[in-house]
Amino acid sequence: MKEFSRLNRLPPYVFTTVNKIKMDARRAGEDIVDLGMGNPDMPTPKHIVDKLVEASRKGYNHRYSASMGIRKLRMAIADWYGRRFDVDIDPETEAIVTIGAKEGISHLVLVTIRPGDVVFSPDPTYPIHPYSAIIAGGDVRGIPLGPDQDFFENLMVATRQTWPKPKMLIISFPHNPTTEVVDLDFFKKIVEYARENDILVIHDLAYADLVFDGYKPPSFLQVPGAKDVGVEFFSLSKSYSMPGWRVGFCVGNAEMVGALRRIKSYLDYGIFQPIQIASIIALNGPQDCVQEIVETYKVRRDTLVRGLNRVGWPVRSPKGTMFVWAKIPDQYVKMGSVEFSKMLIREAKVAVSPGLGFGQYGDEYVRFALIENKMRTNQAIRGIRKVL
Numbered sequence: 001m002k003e004f005s006r007l008n009r010l011p012p013y014v015f016t017t018v019n020k021i022k023m024d025a026r027r028a029g030e031d032i033v034d035l036g037m038g039n040p041d042m043p044t045p046k047h048i049v050d051k052l053v054e055a056s057r058k059g060y061n062h063r064y065s066a067s068m069g070i071r072k073l074r075m076a077i078a079d080w081y082g083r084r085f086d087v088d089i090d091p092e093t094e095a096i097v098t099i100g101a102k103e104g105i106s107h108l109v110l111v112t113i114r115p116g117d118v119v120f121s122p123d124p125t126y127p128i129h130p131y132s133a134i135i136a137g138g139d140v141r142g143i144p145l146g147p148d149q150d151f152f153e154n155l156m157v158a159t160r161q162t163w164p165k166p167k168m169l170i171i172s173f174p175h176n177p178t179t180e181v182v183d184l185d186f187f188k189k190i191v192e193y194a195r196e197n198d199i200l201v202i203h204d205l206a207y208a209d210l211v212f213d214g215y216k217p218p219s220f221l222q223v224p225g226a227k228d229v230g231v232e233f234f235s236l237s238k239s240y241s242m243p244g245w246r247v248g249f250c251v252g253n254a255e256m257v258g259a260l261r262r263i264k265s266y267l268d269y270g271i272f273q274p275i276q277i278a279s280i281i282a283l284n285g286p287q288d289c290v291q292e293i294v295e296t297y298k299v300r301r302d303t304l305v306r307g308l309n310r311v312g313w314p315v316r317s318p319k320g321t322m323f324v325w326a327k328i329p330d331q332y333v334k335m336g337s338v339e340f341s342k343m344l345i346r347e348a349k350v351a352v353s354p355g356l357g358f359g360q361y362g363d364e365y366v367r368f369a370l371i372e373n374k375m376r377t378n379q380a381i382r383g384i385r386k387v388l
Contacts, residue, residue, distance in 0.1 A: 002159065005114055006135055006137075009135075009228050010103070010131060010134060010135070011136050011382055012355075014351060014354060014356050014357035015036075015037075015223070015354070015357045016347070017328070017338060017342075017356055018036070018061075018338065018341045018342060018351070019036070019121045019223060020354070021342055021345050022345055022348070022351045023166075025246055025345055025346070025349075031349060031351060032345060032349050032350070032351050033349060033350050033351070033372055033376050033377075033379055033380040033383065034245060034351045034371070034372070035258060035304075035350060035351060035352050035369050035370075035371065035372060035377075035380060036285060036351040036352055037354045037369060037371075038176070038322055038323060038354070038371065039232065039243060039244050039369070039371060039377060040237065040238060040241045040322070040371065042241040042293060042373045043126065044241050044242050045241070045282075045289035045387075046238060046280045047281060047286070047289075048240060048242070048278050048281055048285070049278070049283055050277075051274075051276060051277060051278040051281040052274050052277070052278040054218050055274035055277040055278065056274040058274075059275040061274050061277070062273075062356075063273070063356070064269040064270070064372075065269055065270035065271060065272070065276065066269075066270045067154070067261070067264040067265045067267070067268050067269055067270045068096045068097065068261045068264065068265075068270070069095075069096060069097025069098075069249070069268075069270060069271070070273065071091065071098075071278060072277075072280055073097055073276045073277075073279055073280050073283075074091035074092070074095045074096070074097065074249075074286050074378070075247050076279070076280045076283040077089065077091065077095045077097075077251065077283065078090070078091040078094075078095055078251075079283070079284065080283045081219070081221070081251060083237060084208075084219070085218075085219040085221065085222050086222070087219060087221045087222055089221075089251050089252075090254070091321045093257065093258070094251055094252060094253075095217040095229070095250070095251045095257065096249060096250050096251075096257050096259055096260055096261050096264070097247070097248075097249050097270065097271065097276065098233070098248045098249055098250055098260075098264075099246045099247075099248070099268065099271055100235055100237065100246040100247065100248045101204055101206055101233040101234065101235040101237075101248035101250075102128050103246070104171070104233055104248055104249070104250050104260065105128055105132055105134065105202060105204065106128055106132040107130070107201065107227060107260060107263055107264060108194045108231070108256065108259065108260045109132040109133055109135075109136050109138070109168070109170075109202070110132070110135065110136045110249065110263065111165060111259045111262070111263040112136075112167075112168065112200060112256065112259055113133055113136040113137070113138040113168060114136075114137065114167075115133075115136075115137030115138070115165075116137070116138070116139065116164070117133075117137075117138045117167040117168070117172060118137070118138065118140075118141060118162055118164055118165070118167060119133035119137050119138045119139070119140050119141070119167060119168045120140075120141055120143055120158060120159075120166045120168070120169045120170070120199075121133070121140055121141075121143065121146055121148075121169075121170045121171075122142065122143055122144075122145035122151065122171060122172075122175065122178075122359075123142025123143060123145065123358075123360060123361045123362070124143070124145070124146075124177055124178060124355060124358030124359035124362030124365075125142075125170075125175070125176070125177075125355065125358055125359060126172060126176045126177070126358070128135065128206070128360065129170045129172065129204070130142065130170070130359070132170075133168070133170070134198075136171070139161060139277065140159055140382075141166070141191040142359055142360065143155050143158050143362050144360065145175065145178055145180060145361075146178050146180070146361065146378045147180070147316065150268035151195075152186065152189055152190075152191050155169075155193070156193075159197060160191075164198055165197065165199075166197070166198045167199065167200065168199060168201070168202065169190070169194065169199050169200070169201050169202070170201075170202045170280055171190070171201070171202070171204070171373070172203065172204035172205070172206065172207075172284075173186075173203075173205075173217065173320075174207040174208075174210070174211060174218070174320030175316075175320075175321070175322045176206070176207065176321055176323060177276075177318070177321075177323055177325050177353070177355070177358050177362065177365075177367040178325045179214060179316075179318035179320060179321045179323055179324070179325050181211075181217060181319050181320050182217075182218070182219040182220060184222060184261070186214065186376040187203075187218060187219075187220050187222070188223050188227070190220070191220075191223045191224075191225050191226050191228075191230075193247075194229035194230065195225065195229060197229070198231065199229070200210065200230055200253075200256065201229050201230030201231075202230060202231055202232075202233070203220035203224075203230065203231070203232045204233045204342045205217070205219060205220070205232050205233060205234050205235070205273065206234065206235045206237070206238060207288050207320050207321045207322070208234060208239065209238065209239035209293075209294060209306050210238050210239070210293075210294060210297055210299075210320060210321055210322050211294070211319060211320040212294070212298050212301065212317075212319055212320065213317075213319055214318040215320060217320060219232060220232050220252075221252055223250065227252050227253050227254075227357065228253065229253065230252055230253055230256070231250050231251060231252035231256045231257060232250070232251055232252050233249070233250050234247060234248060234249055234251075235247070235321050236248065236279060236282055238282075238385045239290050239293070240262070240282045240290065241293055241370065242282070243280075245275050245278075246271065247271060247275060247276070247279045256388075259380070273298075280300065285309040297322050299352055299374060300322065300370040300373070301317065301319070301370055301376055303374050303377045303378065303381075304324055304368060304370065304377050304380075304381070305317045305324060307377065307378060307380075307381030307384075308324075308326065308381065308384070309382060310381075311381060311387075311388055312329070312384070312388050313326065313329055313383040313388060315327070322369060322370045323367050323368060323369055323370065324367070324368040325355075325365055325367055326365060326366055326367075326368060326371070327339065327364055328340050328364055328365060328366060329388060333364050336354075336356065336363050337354035337355040337356045337357075337362065337363050337364070337365060337366055338356055340354070340366065341353070341354040341366055343387070344366075344383075344384070344387065347383075347386065347387050348380070348383035348384045348386060348387045349380075349383045350374070350380045350383050350384060352366040352367060352368055352369075353366060353369070354366055354388070355367065382387065
């Protein structure tokens, strides 16, 4: 067998083992409530789909598009940032459309990180954040993040103890999987830290809309000087229930946006143009659909959190994301998250994501995704009650 050096640096995919047990159980006819992958189940709002259908019927939209995204969509992105965060974005130099946030982040890291560069990322965190640096040949240092951790203090300690000095910090708030949230003062400290240490910042704002109980997430770019040190990504996947459409964007530092634009010009011809046109409607059109989606997630969150607490599994109610980050009950914590997740499939008929898949500091946790309706969620609670 040939050796592929970049693949050899990637660890085995932790979720694969659990997914196999889930699929084997389903093939055997068992009804598994799947709260594992964060794959939105609600259909895309009708007015967005209607625009896609209309644009798809026009032959000139079937040609190659632009790798940086069509200008009208970049203008819609700039307008959205202005309305939402009172942040000015130049659609020509400070915005680029990406094939989902995941593609954009991985290619931006690939073009800005050299082999041996150190990249800081929370641990646990969404896998592409650290693995994008590993694929690019960088060295990743995980910064502990969680309900009992001071992330910024941990970041300061890691910076003092790391050599060579870090080149980049990749963060995301509201955070997947821990559901941690921050205020604008946190981002002010991050900008100051990045300036003092000459560090590039990537902030993934995928869950900007999926927030509850009056919490309003800030944008990293609201801090004066943030554009000098970094960029922010957003995805339409969650807010508008468009996961399979693969639409996201990157805004902020013109040099970083320019670097991403240049590498993408070699790699792709952009997203299918009717999808981009429909995305303009999503951003500029009525936003009541977003609130309806958020309210659905809130009902599911409340159902799951109340149910878990009722059956003896104490969990916090998250202020953001489409997840619940649950510490494994004391009597099972020594099993570790992978074995505990396997047990839940076998005995409770419930699939969750093992925390180890998000980093070593996640192994005492599992992640529930709010992707089943209230009835199915209650079914999962009944199964878990039998186990506990």
